[in-house]
Every structure is written in structure tokens, then in C-alpha cells.
Amino acid sequence: MNSQHQSGRTVIEGTTRRDFCQLSAKAMAAVAAPTVIAASALGRGAKVAPSERITIGLIGIGRQARAYNLPWFLKSPQTQVVALCDVDSWRLKNAAETVRKQTGTVATHADFRSLLDDKSIDAVMISTPDHWHVPMSIAALRKGKDVCCEKPITKSIAEGRRLVQEVEKYKRIFRVDSEARFKTSFCKAAEVVRNGRLGKLVSMEVGVPIDNAKCGSPATMPVPKELNYEMWQGPAATAPYTVNRVHPHHAYSRPGWMRVQDYDDGMITNWGAHLIDIAHWGANLERTGPVQIQGTGVFPKSELWNVLQQFKIDYQYANGVKLTVKPVKGHYTRFVGEDGWVEAGFSQVRASSPEVLQVPLGKDRIRLPRTDEKQDFVNCVKSRGRPIADAEVGHRTNSIGLLGVIAVKTGQPLRW
Template identity: 45%
Template sequence: MQRREFLQSAGLIAAGAAVPTILPSRVFGRQAPSERVTLAFIGTGRQAQTMNIPEFMAVPGVQVVAVCDVDSWRLDRAKTLVESTYARQAPSGTYRGCATHRDFREVLARTDVDAVMISTPDHWHVPMALMALRAGKDVSLEKPITRHIAEGRQLVNEVATHRRVFRVDSEFRSLERFHRAVELVRNGHLGTLRTIRVASPKEEFPQEAAVEAPVPAELDYDLWLGPAPKVPYMQKRVHNPRDIKGRPGWFRSTMYADGMLTNWGAHLVDICQWANGTERTGPIEVQATGKYHDDPVWDVLETFDARYRFANGVEMFYTMDQPHIRFEGDKGWLQVNYSKSVAHPEFLEASRPSILAVQLGADALRFPLRSERVDFIDAVKRRGQTMEDAEVGQRTISICHLAHIGVKRQGKALTWDPVAERFTNDDEANRHLQAPAGRGDWGTK
């Protein structure tokens, strides 16, 4: 059988299409000429096109075979991005081999897809991830991976049940300044850790009217809503049509997301957990206050202050400011800044220069420093754990959700059992652990 005929019979190209330059690993089975991982992208908005797609395509051994989005304009751009990148690498200078899908279930049904990168609005993260796991796909999932603590535990359990590779798609463990700070703290160069102070950026709420409008022709709005309540379309609650650069409106709506509390918290709190050695457990106390934005659509928290206490005695304070983490021990402090500013002109600051000058010895506790994309693909190939697996992701985002529940309980001091993942002193708080009923189960049953 000729190569083209084989690919057509396997359903990997249509008649008349150009033959892909790189072949999916599943075509060859165990006799594959390389450890190639075939990848599909579900959700091709700003995050996918500016970061996720280009960065995954740069990892050796990855072939992007499909892209999926409910917005056909974004979908066409993503296909062009993939095929133009491969065309530049092909001897012929051309490439046609990236399939497009509007319905993510079509992607999950493909036998030539090893793994999926899910970059959709937050309300879709768990339903899509669960369905992908059951379809036998490894999953890289945009943060925040969940919107409720109980659904996160279900996600962790199903990763184990289906024996799939999972990674939270957060790059902060791959940023040298955060990696360096964690190694200094974990190796005792601040003495005994006492306090962690962490801040996410403040949310912006530009003036935009909440006006119902016709659904853009390129958008499948009903599928965009999916498990969320059925409400009239308005641009403010979705994203700007034919715009890949602007911040989507859904970020600021509690129908679909939880604002900066979880958006940046998923990055920053993970580093706090890592440095504290609590990445597979959680706090035992939480108390939080906050103020929701007064708007009929954009109603996420515009301010919050949360305090946590861990079983090891460490206290953590989480609020909104310039994004940073400050670790305080009984022998000094260390602050890691996400970006430099007039107030903080360095990425790393410390109570004394000798902390920053430490050279870790051969017997020190060390962690790998590598791209989150490489980490995921390597784990897919070797069938191992990623640096930020489902359990780690669940514990990190749960801390953010605990703060949100604390705000809803109006600052009441809540005691938390990190083993049972339940509050021990407030039944009303426990009712916030579950996701509210949506439109259909969408894979959550």
C-alpha cells in the first residue's frame, strides 16, 4: 500500500490533501521511528495562540494534529499557525495536516491523538478533562484546573483510575527566580519557615455595557456555554469578536471563572505550597474577607484578604497587590517578585545579601528546572508523573477556593480537614464544596 493510501484508509488525511511531513506515532504503533507524541489543542484563544501552541510545537517529539474551538475565526487562525510553523520546517516549504474541529468530542474520538492541551474558559476545564481521561488521552490543563474542591478530587481520582498523565499548565515552577527561592527555603537558608505573604494582581474592570446582542456568526454560543447556565449572549460575558489579544470578559464573571483569586493564585500559591513542603496537603485553618465587584456580569472579587494556618505552624497571608511571594523564617526573609518595579527593582530580594549568594552543595535538596511543556511531554513518553500533577494541582487550587468560601462565610474562622477535604466547624461552608447543578452532566457523572 502506498503511503498516501495508508494514511487515507487510517482516516488521517482526506483524499486530495497533502501528506503530512511528520507522521503520528500511532500510525506505526510500537515500530514508530521516534518517540513522537501527537497533540491536539482544545480552545484556541489568546493563551493558546500566543503561548501554548507555539511553545508545545517547539518541543522535540511533538506533532500537533488537530485544533478545536467553538469560534471558527479563532480556529482558522490556529490551523494557520500550526501549518505555517510546520511549513517552515518542511523541505517543500508547505504543510497541510492539521485538522479542525468545532466540537471537542470529535477530538476525543480520534485514535491518532495521544494527548490534549485544554485552554478553554474555566467552567469547561473539569468536564473536558474528565471526558479526555475516559477517552484515553493524557491531559495538560490550563489553570485554574477546577472551580470547586469536590470536582477537583474527582479529577484526581479519575487520573489515577485511567492511568493517564496529567499536568497543570503553569509555568511558574519553570521560572528560575521562583525555582531558586524554593530551593533556598527548602534547604533551610531562612531557618525555620514561619510566615508566607503572597499577592496576586488586582483585577481591572473597564467600562463596558451589559448589552444583549446577536451571536456572532463564527461562534457556537450554546457549546461555548456548555455546562454553564443558559443566558442571553452579550460580548461582555464571552470575548471580543475577532480579537486574539484582548482579555476576555468571562475572566470577570463568576458564571465562568473566579477572577484573580484563582487565575494568578494557581501560579503563586503553588510556589508557596512547594516551598512549604505542603504541596500534597493543605491548611488546617482559613479566614477570609473580600468585596465582590458591583456589576450585573463582572462580579468576581475585586479585593480579598485571606489568612491560613498549616499543621507545621506556618501562617500564610494572601491578598491583592503587585504579584510577589515573601518567605519569612526565624533567620531572615526572602522575596521573589514576578516582575521588577520601582519599589522592587530585583526579582529576588532578601534580608541580607548572603542569602542570595548561597551556593547549594552536592547534598542539597534540588529540583529539576525545565519547561512545563517539556515536563509534560517527557512524562507522556515515560508514563511518569509531572512536576505539577493532579494531586498537586488540586491542593493548590483548593487553597484559593478555601479563601473564596471564607469570603462567602463573611470572615468566619473555618477549620479545615485536609485529609477529608471538609470543614469541621461549618456545615454551610461545606455546601460550597460542590459545583451547582448545570445544564447536563457534561462528563461529570
Template identity: 40%
Template sequence: MDSKKNGNKMSRREYLKTSAMGTAGLFFAPSIVPASVLGPNPPSEKINIGQIGCGRIARGHDLMETMGYDVARVVAACDVDIDRAREGKELIENYYAKEKGKKNYVDVAVYQDYREMLQDPEIDAVIISTPDHWHAQPAIEAALAGKDIYLQKPASLTVEGGRAMSDIIHRTGTVFQIGSQQRSVNPWPQFKRACELVRNGRIGELQSVEVGLPGDPGGGDPTPMPVPKSLDYDMWLGSTPDKPYTEQRVHPEEGYSRPGWLRIEQFSAGMITGWGAHHIDAAHWGMGTEYTGPVEVEATAEFPTDDPNYDGLWNVHGDFKVTAKYDNGVIMTVGGDNKQGVRFVGSEGWIYVSRGDVGVTASDPVSEQKQTESFQASDAKILQSEIGDNEIHLYESEEQHGNWLKCIKSRELTVAPAEVAHRSCSACLISHIAMKLPRKLYWDPVNERFKNDDEANSMLSRSQRAPWGIDHIDGLKL
């Protein structure tokens, strides 16, 4: 069928069938010429950056770590909550006034709709620090608009959304970085070191990987509330179903503590993607499976809604266990029974790595055992082993945001590019699907479909509420 003749947009499932590993013939019509067409560097000496999403992660992490590089200049702030966008502007301008000694170093533009920001030809790149259900769509639209992208993890809320995003980013030549900071040596050099030791056989033949992650508790008040005047709630919901507003469904109306959407399946898969995107990514790095995924997966999980009398708002998974088998025979288990972090087990020893006493995240409402030892092995001599010149040396990135900025200038791949981001996320998402189904699932990582399981395959995507979602992106068509 010639979709161009009948005017139909390609369905997500058709897209998957024709785009395995990003080799399909997808055509797009961006309204702005991609930056990659203009040459190896942005037109100005500085990289002009727009911030999409001005909440907790943006303020405490992405903005501050990016603005510390002189080559970066944040010139715009956007949030569907206009008060947050204005507070983002204030944060940025105050930072530059202090660091540069110039009160008017930059006049930050404020937006409530990121699509308007993307139309500014002076903006070279964007940082996307939005809720999980607002990751794939703005990343695709930013790539089509010629902007380089730093995206907070996880890469997407669905496998099909992540596949579409990765393919578009590769086709446009966009420089993309996922916020998987454990790949950079600052502040956690132990992850790269652990993965290099495993990849070079210091624990013998790798047999299994144990990933420790907690679950989230139930709770939350579902009582409807008036929508704040500052919030475009319809856009915040985006492609997800229309639900009554309540503060604990979205984010705090005052302050920037942990938002409620992280615990609601409508917007997030829970800790399996929230922190699984970090630790499973590290597991993939050590296994050498960064561009593939498991071939078998099965899981058990507790959900608050398993209790018929549950009347809370939050419904992501609690305690869980995932068992996944990779084509190389390695078995990966993920869950709360494992020690928080990643443990590689080989035929001749083991290596354990974590963030040490950081815990999963300081504001998560789960009890965490503080761990001062972030890098351990069955034999201390393993950790002191030198990697020879002719052995495997993994990508050296000093810091995640700095690596992204450096690659914008050089047009090289980042330490955590789009396909790697998608594969780490998809391993989490198919684990989440397995939590819902009482059977072993067989995954085809090339075609990214479950084998002979229509019910599981139906969960690779979600229905999308118009006019939001990747099905409704202008210019994304055959």
C-alpha cells in the same frame, strides 16, 4: 447501596467521601484504549497533539511553546467558535511551513466539538486552553480517551471537580501537566531556587508566607447581543446557567485581547485562581505542602455587587485579603496589600520572589508597580548559598511544555502533576469561599471538607446544566 444495580451515577458528594487522596474504587469504561496500555511511548515517533481552545493563551503561549519542540506535531485545532478554530489551523500550518520549510508539513484537522477530536486514535495528547469552567470536564474525558494532557491553570472551577479530575488521571495513567510555569527554570529560574533555599532552612524555620495579588475592577456591558454565527454559545456556556449572549461575557469577536469571562464568577473565581494558581502553587512548593492544604482560612473581599446600584456585568472580587493557616503552623496571607509575588519569612530572614518587571499580566486592567528585582533576600548571602548533595533538590524542569513532552515519552510524573495542580487550585477555591462567608472556616485537607459547616461545604460544587458537566460524562460511573 449498589449503584451498578440501580443504574444511578455516583453523586459528587458520594464520590468525594469514597475517593479521598485518589484511593477509591472508581470504575470507568473508556471507548478508546488508554495510551499507557500500549507501552511507554506513543505509537509514532512524533507526539501528535490536538489543541482544545484556540484563543489568547493558546495562540500566545501554549501552541508556540509546544510547536518549538521537534518531537511535537500539532495536528488538530478545536474551538466552540469555529472561526477561532480555523484561525488556529492557519497559525499552526503557517508556523510549520516556516520552521520546517514544507508548505504541507501538516494538514490540521478542524473541530468545533472537542469530543469528536478525542475519538481520533491518531491523536496522542491534547492541550486544553479553555475558559476555567471548561477545564475539569474535557480533562477527564481526554484521560478516559487515552490522551495525555496539558491543562491551563487553574485546574478546575470547583474543589469537587478538581478531585474527580485528579483521581481519574491517576487511574488512567495519563501524563498530565498543569500550566504552572513558575515551576520550570525557563523563563523564571528564581522560583525553584527560592523554594529550595526555603526548604533547606536558609531563612531558618519558616513562619509565614506573603502572596501579593491584585483584584479586578467591575464594569462590562450586560446588554444582550445576537450570538455570532461562528459560536456554539450553548456549548460555550457548558454546565453553567443559561445567560443572554453579550460579547463582554465571552471573548472579543475580533482579535484576542483579554476576554470578559475572566471577570465573571459564572466562569471564573477571579484573580484568586487566575494568578493565585501560580503564586499559591509557589508558596506550597516552598512550604512543602504540595499534597495538602490549609487547616484554617478566613477572608475579606470587595465585590462590585456589594453596591446595590451596580449594573455592570463583571462581578469577580476586587481588593481582598485571605489568611490561611497550615498544619505546620505556617500562616499564609494573600491579597493586594502584599507586594506582588511571594515572600517567605523565617526565623532568620526572608526571601522574596516574583516574575520581575513582567507584572501580573500585560493585559490585565489593573495598575501594576513594575519590579526589576525579582529575587531578593534579607541578606544577599542567602541567595548565593549552595545546596549540598545531601540536601533537598526540587524537581528540575527546563520548560513546562517540554517537560510534559519528555514525560509523555518516559511515562514519568511531570513537574506539576494532577494532584499538585488540584491542591494548589483547591487552596485558591476555599479562599474564594471564605471571601463569601463572614467567619473563620476549618478545612480538613484529607477528606477535603469543611468541618461542621454545611453552608461552606455546599460551595465545593456547583449545579451543572445538562447535558454538560462531570455528572454527565459517559463512562464515568460505578
């Protein structure tokens, strides 16, 4: 299968897009950094000294980072937030004030590359728009940093494979920042399947939330003074600024970029990154992929918000198991076997009968690992072990959504 889904250019080898648009002196500036000794420098080899906190730099301080990622790393006694980066100076200032109230000092950067040059930083949390995930992750790996990256981790299948190769080459830790495997309901459903309570697995169904929002074709607007829009676009195609393309001005509500193909692929990858991952986990298919894909869907025309909508994608795996992904009211991952079914969402699990949920407690029971996603990352930074959801798992999960997009765009069945 030769088709590749490319919404923009991936900046990996060298530098493109006029060296990231020949960043201004302002974008390259960083305030004085605190004096910090990296935990890795205090351990042996690649291991982190257990008694030392892991130094963290956060790249991207928008809605997700402010609500979840930054608070977690600030609260953990095992980590120290020492650096922040964002191309929106208003957001960067707000995050810096939050950190300084707790720790007294933090370095701020307008360019992620200056943050990565800081040898005192052990690991980074990347919470940017999706089109920046792989370029930033690879740059961090090459600088010797471990990486925790928001999902979905990739914008194309090719860059996902490249990311996996780079993680292996530089022997760093990479963790997909999805909390789904930590949820009791999802873990229960996956263990039901793994322990044979459904009999032979026949099919799976993933229902992602419906999002048919429209915004028309808004007029070009002046770029807000606090935003380095050239850097925000980065490896994506050049496009005129309008607020619905980027994120709200002086606010943290849902950003428009999540509905624009240049930066994101919509619900099939946004929520698919959670729910398809659980399907793969339960079916023990997390390190493989489908062999056949076909589907239908709608891409809005003459709309800024142009990600895939109203779709139904069918996949078949080499073992005969089938998967369907579609928008629904609510969300779920469902497994159907010859002897029953089980379905889970973020807060509930239900089954064809109560007996299905009664997983045997014997010594041969398959127990799946269940650890908070960021704690799993921290644990692996210390132990150098493999995360529960590593780069390969994230790449395989996101490839399902991207293959669905390709199938709809080509209008033809795919063999993979």
C-alpha cells in the same frame, strides 16, 4: 467543612444541559483529518516510542493558546500538532492556517468530543475558559489521552478531587500548564526555603495583581455568527450573550469571562495558580492544605464582572505556618522565617540579606526540578513519570483560592 463552591454544573457523568444543548450539525462537523499513526501505537504498553513524535490536539485556540501553547507545540521536534478545536470558527480558521503553513495539514473540530474520538491523537492541550477544564480533561482521560491543561484547572474543590481520582484510575499523564516553577527566581526562592536558609519557616505571603475592573450590566447582544455560544456555555448556567461575558469579537485581547464567576474566580485563582503554587513548593506543602481559613473581600453587586476583589485571606497549616493572599501593585511570593525572608516574582528574587541567597552547594543540598512546563509534559508522556505539577498539586493549589472565595461568601472562619 460541608460548604462547596459551585459556579455551575460539572458535566462528568453522562451528559447534561440538554446533551450540551443538543449540538447542531454544524457544531458536530469536522473536516477531514490527516492520516496519522499515534506514537503510543508504536511503543510498548502505555509507553511512547522515543523515536516518534507525540501527536497533539489543541482544544481552545484563544489568546493563551495562540500566543504560547500552539507555537510551542509547533516548534518542538518531539510533537506534531494534528488537530484543533474551538467553538469560535474565526479563531479555529486562523489557527488552522498557522498550522498548515508549517505542517501542511491539520484536522479541525467544532466539538471537542469528535477530536477526542480520534485514536491517532496521543495527548491534548486544553486552553478553554476554566469552567470547561475538568469536564474536558476527564473526557480526554477516559479516551486514553494524556492531558496538559491551562491553569487554574478547576472551578470547585469537589471536581478537583474527582479529576485527581480519574487521572489515577486511567493511569494517564496530567500536567498543570503553569510556567512558574520553570522561572529561575521562583526556583531560587523555593530552594532557599527548602535548604533552611531562613531558619524555621513562620509565614508566607502571596500578592496577586489588583484587578478592580468594572463593566456594569451590559445589554444582551446578538450572538456572532462564528460563535457556538450554547457550546461555549457548556456546563455553566444559561446566560444571555454579551461580548464582555465571553471574548472579544475577531480579536485576542483579555476576555471578559475571566471576571465572571460562572466561568472563573478572578485573580485569587488566575494568578494564585502561579504564586500559591510557589508558596506550597517552597514550604513543601504542595500535597496538603490549610486547616483554618478566614478572610474578607468584596464581590461587586449589579455587575457582570463579579469576581472577588479587594480581599485578604488568611490560612493556617497543620504545622503552624501561616499564609496570607491579597491583591497588591505588582506580584510576589514571600517566605518569612526566624532568620530572614526571601521574596520572588517572575523576573526577580530578593532577600533580607545577600547571605540568605547563598544556598550551600554540598551534596546534601536540596535541588528542585526545573523544566519548561510543556517539555516536562512531553517528557512524562514518553517516560510515564510524574510531572512536576500534576493533578494533585494543581488541585491543592487551586483549592486555596476556592477556599478563600468560600470564606468571604460565608463570612465565617472555616476549618478544613
